[in-house]
Amino acid sequence: MMMRLLWLVFCVLAPISGLAEEVVLGLSHDKVAITTSFDGSEILIFGAVKREEPIPTDAPLQVVITVAGPSEPITVRRKSKRFGIWVNTDAVEVDHAPSFYAVATTDELGKTLRYIEDLRYKITIDRAIRSVGAPATVSNAASFTEAVIRIRRNAGLYQQLEGQVVLDQQTLFRTAIQMPADLTEGEYATRIFLTRNGQVISQYETSIEVHKVGLERWLFSLSRDQPLVYGLMSLAIAIAAGWAASSAFRLMRG
């Protein structure tokens, strides 16, 4: 398994707001390159909490980290039995669903975040997906959104990592997020929230770029931008290979 580490390192920045506690970090490595041998990647995120005042003692500090892949509308189809075989019958369009979503927290989500804060910042997986609503002919429309979450969770694309953020001395935090091999290209929005009593007291946003590189990039762009050239190239390779195989084995047989 290819390990690619993304270090979010702590660096000292001048305070830009009057918040008592805030996340300060810098990225030394903010790209994931999909190469020919790409087989997923592990991202290590760590940073620190900067504060001007003593640590408040009323409630423990909690950290929530989210990584979201680019969103695109998807069509969810449901099979049912027609004429003895299983056929796609109903379809619902979910107009906003991230291709990848991981949410990591220091404790159970219920304890870390209030419902109202979740609605406001769209932190949990359920909130990250938005559906306009199904046509009236489709029964049990909510099950389609649940299906998106279930299928993508099973594929490792949606991850709920409760208690996976380690927080030392209420200051240093770190977590590791596994990204599977079938990643969509684009900007992966990374958000870090600090909460106390379930209230968000500070947030920080950055992004990780996921891109195909080298041969992968070249072939993919060619197949989209110049499909005719790409198709002819595929054919040329096939023709050359077929001819080469024929001649090679004729030579071998003498």
Added chain:
Amino acid sequence: MQIYLPVAEVSVNIFLVLGLGGLVGILSGMFGVGGGFIMTPLLFFIGIPPAVAVATGANQIVASSISGVLAHFRKKTVDLKMGTVLLIGGLAGAALGMVVFNYLKSVGQVDLLVNLCYVVFLGIIGALMLVESLNAIRKIRKTGGTMPFVRRQRTWVHILPFKMRFRTSGLYISVIPPLGVGVLVGVLAAIMGVGGGFIMVPAMIYILGMPTKVVIGTSLYQIIFVTAFTTLLHATTNFTVDVVLALLLLIGGVIGAQLGTQIGLRMKAEQLRILLALMVLAVCGKLALDLLLQPRELYSLASAAGA
């Protein structure tokens, strides 16, 4: 060792794909079939998206057919005139198949269509082959090794208008049946990602009455152009040809085909046909079960960007 396929956007084990190409190559060498009808379902099983499997399968068949047809050209066992008539039908059929394929893709039924085509055609061909080769074995046991000669009869094929002379095949028949066979094979090539040899070869022998020695060469000649055309159509309209996957399958296939030819030479023709028939029925059975049994996941996701 994993390799990331740029168009399929999945990561697969390189040796698994090479092995798959090799396995299909062995089969095609042993039985003299293109192997597309086994290749495409196997690609589904290892997790290649169906649309990519179909398009890439077509590209891979171009290579294996060229390799085969060159040998037949040297032996002068290609009926170019008949091949061209079949080809005209084939190109029309491929274009038609593509329209059907893209329409069903937009309404989310493409997987069903591909699976149904496979179940129906593999079922029919497998059952026919099994019955025929079992009968052949029984006859050989009875008569002590000599096959009875079947006289070619005048059928409905000979009554139709627009007759044409095909010298290499020694036929004087209407162009309508070859055109029809061509269209059918073209549609199948576009929808199933197969060359269609397994449909065309029996059709050429039993419907058109062509001599067996020119059948394989002529069908390969026609398949090259139809699958090349299908590859281009898939590449330009669906962007689903994965050249890296095709290349891996091709390398495995070329080596496997040579091995398969050697194995095939050491086995009896009837045994070979029974084996092929059983394998075809096994693939058909697996796909049929997928349609008949309740799937574990009733929901499926597809990008809505194109729709």
